[in-house]
Amino acid sequence: MLSDRDEDHRHTKEDFSPDIEMAEIERNKWRGRRKMAWVALISMIIATAACMSIVSIDRLKIIEELLSWYYLAMASIIGAYMGFTTWSSISKK
Numbered sequence: 001m002l003s004d005r006d007e008d009h010r011h012t013k014e015d016f017s018p019d020i021e022m023a024e025i026e027r028n029k030w031r032g033r034r035k036m037a038w039v040a041l042i043s044m045i046i047a048t049a050a051c052m053s054i055v056s057i058d059r060l061k062i063i064e065e066l067l068s069w070y071y072l073a074m075a076s077i078i079g080a081y082m083g084f085t086t087w088s089s090i091s092k093k
Helices: 013-053 057-062 064-092
Strands: none
Touching (some): 013 064, 057 064
């Protein structure tokens, strides 16, 4: 909400600065969340490629449960980002 700080009924740069700062803070929050989701997705792809090409079948059986938890955690980060982004866009309307 834009407020007239000095109550002269004219909007100056100082009147806009809190709104601009809040918008910038919100934009930086979403930028960080987006980067976190992309890193999670890329790490899942790299882990899958590594398991398919580098790790032997015997070792995969040993680390199977660890990989399951890893994929669950990374998918949760991606799903939470998608869900909160959708929720945020719906709540703005």
